[in-house]
Amino acid sequence: MSERVREILSWYRSDNPGTLSNLARLLNHGRLGGTGKLVILPVDQGFEHGPARSFAPNPAGYDPRYHFELGITAGCNAYAAPLGFLEAGAADFAGEIPLILKLNNSDSLSPGGDPCPALTGSVNDALRLGCSAIGFTIYPASTQRNEMYGQIRELTEEAKAAGLAVVVWSYPRGSAISKEGETAIDVVAYAAQIACQLGAHIVKVKPPTAHIEQAAAKKIYEKERIPVATLADRIRHVVQSAFGGRRITIFSGGEAKETSAIFDEIRGIRDGGGFGSIIGRNSFQRPKKDAIEFLGAVMDLYAGKTK
Amino acid sequence: MSERVREILSWYRSDNPGTLSNLARLLNHGRLGGTGKLVILPVDQGFEHGPARSFAPNPAGYDPRYHFELGITAGCNAYAAPLGFLEAGAADFAGEIPLILKLNNSDSLSPGGDPCPALTGSVNDALRLGCSAIGFTIYPASTQRNEMYGQIRELTEEAKAAGLAVVVWSYPRGSAISKEGETAIDVVAYAAQIACQLGAHIVKVKPPTAHIEQAAAKKIYEKERIPVATLADRIRHVVQSAFGGRRITIFSGGEAKETSAIFDEIRGIRDGGGFGSIIGRNSFQRPKKDAIEFLGAVMDLYAGKTK
Amino acid sequence: MSERVREILSWYRSDNPGTLSNLARLLNHGRLGGTGKLVILPVDQGFEHGPARSFAPNPAGYDPRYHFELGITAGCNAYAAPLGFLEAGAADFAGEIPLILKLNNSDSLSPGGDPCPALTGSVNDALRLGCSAIGFTIYPASTQRNEMYGQIRELTEEAKAAGLAVVVWSYPRGSAISKEGETAIDVVAYAAQIACQLGAHIVKVKPPTAHIEQAAAKKIYEKERIPVATLADRIRHVVQSAFGGRRITIFSGGEAKETSAIFDEIRGIRDGGGFGSIIGRNSFQRPKKDAIEFLGAVMDLYAGKTK
Amino acid sequence: MSERVREILSWYRSDNPGTLSNLARLLNHGRLGGTGKLVILPVDQGFEHGPARSFAPNPAGYDPRYHFELGITAGCNAYAAPLGFLEAGAADFAGEIPLILKLNNSDSLSPGGDPCPALTGSVNDALRLGCSAIGFTIYPASTQRNEMYGQIRELTEEAKAAGLAVVVWSYPRGSAISKEGETAIDVVAYAAQIACQLGAHIVKVKPPTAHIEQAAAKKIYEKERIPVATLADRIRHVVQSAFGGRRITIFSGGEAKETSAIFDEIRGIRDGGGFGSIIGRNSFQRPKKDAIEFLGAVMDLYAGKTK
């Protein structure tokens, strides 16, 4: 066990040995194993955006086995997906990569309004499939937030008792904030705090912009001169907002974009003290060889092997 | 056990032996037993459309025993019906044909609005009646989808633990899409993906048209030049969307129509790699002798005995 | 055990011996015992319409013991009432008449809108009071039907496991149909089908009129020339709609009317193959002697002792 | 055990010995013990109207011990209050007076609309505090009645299984009736019937006026010439509506008024066959000595020691 992983685990001393072991599995697996950094492969886009939009650019991805293989070969720390995708490979690839079962998901066939995903899996499902963690999305700023907070509260209690880790996707969205506000620095920092207070071990947020959404927050950011000019500044503030850096905070990649832009973003996350990335479409929509190369480059950035 | 059935079962290796056995029962029973193809007899129309509209054309069908006999004699792989219809024959025909208990149903006496069927049975009911599977209808695109997804999630967990298979009817319908969109190729492929992600072993969708409903999807279909011109093309895309063909996808017959039109549709499903059909009104509303002949012809098409 | 009762019980072979015994108790008790016909005394009007409207015409009925005595003396097959009325006599009259505990009820103090009765008792209550069956009202065509269907589904599963029989009052009512439609032949037949599909052993509907409510149904009734001209025709169609006559279907008496009109209605039910009647206000609002005479005459009609 | 108490207990023969014992405790305690009459002290006004409006007129009542002492010294049959008030004295006064735990309550800080109290205690709370009964308020005529009926149904089942008695406050109120209708004779009689049908052992209603609220009821009251001219007439009708007098029906005192007016009301209740009174504000808002004298006078009226 590396010193850094030992240090990170020390932040979670209230958890039972089962959960600590699963956190260790996530931190020790793959190319970044032992560094305290994580790159996770998430594939929930089939449910969230539909199969063609997700897999037609690289049709190998229609087959659920493809993503297990990609995650394993690329050396990701973990692979996260909804029930069906994990069931379709968990036995074949048992023990080859830590799994995160996403327990709620939204589809794009659904009518608008303030978002609230459907529950699509359980802690028991995660256990029977050999997963290391559960994943769950909350949408702070939605009128339905209490429903989601109540669900994750219950699932978190159950997961921790069963020795699983808890990963929370915290994406502010809904009628209480503007579209621009969804990635505002104050809102993203707040989203990280909420996920931590709800008991998440690992928090996933979006890379924040310099926009400040809430008037009451703006006053403080200005008065206390919190630096938000560069991405690294903002990442640093988000990491600080996640219990002074004592919770693992990782960042999503978002929509497909140019590779160099992604690398710049990774550098910002790394320099600000972020713990890593969750990269879906930007990896599995490329041909496998490219994806492996691309993910390797991202990991090298995090590992400090490249600048 | 045929090689093909063995292959199909290999896609479900995360399931317990109980569920694998019940999937094998469905695949090995009847005239198509062992071919990997299925023709299932469903009779839920008494609940869904009322008794006269369902059974007056062939009044023998008022008697629940009729459908057991039809399914058995015609050599269907399974017979699917709501609680009452199965209770009225399960003891008399015990062990003669695999049964699927439909756990939710809608009636036509009910007011409009976005659809959500009523729960009308349980996993325990399926077990006490000797069923091999539960059946469940979801309506993606309904404002009430979360309710349905949450119900099937819970029932699926319970059914799998009890060694049952899960068949999901996935019919997009509701205020988020147009009437034409209900059978649009992008929407049907998405509906198949959702059912698979929710953990279905067998997915039932409608034969899709070449219409594309969602703008975001249309862009991809055009860019990636996904073939949708013929029914076989579209079936192939739907089957691919069901985990690269690693989930059993079957198709509904829909409203009664001319026999030759049905046979053409079956050819399209077969040629596109579909796993079979669920045929209700087109079978039980004919006189028994005609229905048996008709179902035999359909099975011969699937078995490749006729073109 | 008479041949006819044996035959009726054979329709319920999926049920456990406990439930079969209770069905046998209902069929074998009283003046019609063994004939396969039933006349049941229901007294839920105190809750449904208030005490004065129910009992002032014959004040002996304020006392809950009165109805036990009436049902026993008149030789009814069973006595059905809500929790309070059964509790007030179940110990005193233990074993003297089969009891049906009505598990939901509506009061007339309540505001309008689509109906959904309140739950007022449980399967455990039925067991501790020594009942043979539970009773439950559903209102198809109400916007709240899913609530009621879900409740009876759960109660039915529980009751059958506990060896009780299930009696469903199926009364279409609500914003999806017209007032006239509540007793339309297509709607009543559909209501019987729904109750059977939900797993009822005994279905209670209203005597239907020749009106046809739903356009889609009307087309079939005309095309298939389903006879609906006489009450006997219509009863025959309703009984056929209840699983081809393989479920016990009985009919309510409705509002108090002239005795000769009631007898005519009974003849129609009998000639159409109906299994009997549930008669409340028309019996307990008469003086006891008259009521016994009246119920005796009804039973004689069903028994074929009179025309 | 007096003959009268023995007779009253005989009405509840469906209950278990635990519940019969607790009913006996209520009937045998205090100055009216053994007479079959009850005067109960209820103090829920702190929750319902706020502390100052309830206790400022006699500040000793801010202290929860005061009411235990008042009930004990005055010789009331029982003391009824919400969770907090009972917890604050149940140990100190254990075994000195039968206790009724009120399980739901409304506060006056809450917005209007059709009433539905909050649940504020449980059957387990009643048991651990040594109570003899649970108390519960229903508001027939409220759009939320099904919620309340469902709650009391469940609590009643649980209480009876645990050997407790059930006291129901039945106060029609809500959008389905007029303000005047809340105490109309037809409505109060109906409210008593509903509580009895829901399984209450003891029913508490308001003294009714001669007003008749519902048109359908008015027709019967006139046709059957039900006497409603005097309070005694109306009480007699309400008691009859409570299962022909075979359920204990007691009456509330309502707002503070002149003592002589209260005594007149008590005489009416007594002469009509009412079983007693629940008297809150009219007792605890007087100085203790006055209250004891006043309650003694009320009890003497019920006991027939004075006219």
Added chain:
Amino acid sequence: MSERVREILSWYRSDNPGTLSNLARLLNHGRLGGTGKLVILPVDQGFEHGPARSFAPNPAGYDPRYHFELGITAGCNAYAAPLGFLEAGAADFAGEIPLILKLNNSDSLSPGGDPCPALTGSVNDALRLGCSAIGFTIYPASTQRNEMYGQIRELTEEAKAAGLAVVVWSYPRGSAISKEGETAIDVVAYAAQIACQLGAHIVKVKPPTAHIEQAAAKKIYEKERIPVATLADRIRHVVQSAFGGRRITIFSGGEAKETSAIFDEIRGIRDGGGFGSIIGRNSFQRPKKDAIEFLGAVMDLYAGKTK
């Protein structure tokens, strides 16, 4: 055990020894231990107002360990926080300060409307983290009060059975009262009463103003000449409203303000017989040394060491 603590514990004689022990822990810990007074450190602002608004003024507070250390060093009676903050230190500081797990919280990203916090922890969480009490916020005057009262009812029952103490934050807020009414003397006194009746051991309310919100209350305050001119008067009335002073009532500090104003407020609370304060922002937003000095001064005021 001091006489005063013994006396206070005597008010809770209905509770089990586990709960009494935990109340004793709260009363005996820290600089005020044994005096019967309490100063509690609550840090839920990260969730309620966001991280920057809460911790940027004193960035040491981003780290959850900071607040444990502050509470311990300053000699507070207890430290209260949501799940995440307690989990992040409960093991490291086990046994060093009594903990209160706040089980519900609201965030400021959420849309407006009548307030109802989300559930964010459970009694089991409190037990596994070694807490002495649960904390819960109710908002009387909100349309959603029944939801909150129902939740705390259930949690209170569970907590008391598990030997925990219950602390209720009672903050009237919502469409039934004005903004000014939230701290009106009648409303605050009523809020204290409600919390006590719901079974709270410790009640936290805001220091009240002399405003009287409700017309029905105003009449009584004037008639009975309840003194409300000075803060001490009003505190005295609130304490009296909390079961005649037999429940521990403490007061919140509210928004940051000048230190001398706070000391004046503490004097008012002390002179009116209040049991202490909960002080969040006014302590943890100061530099640690200042905060310790400040909290020490507050405690000296309560202990009577200074005026």
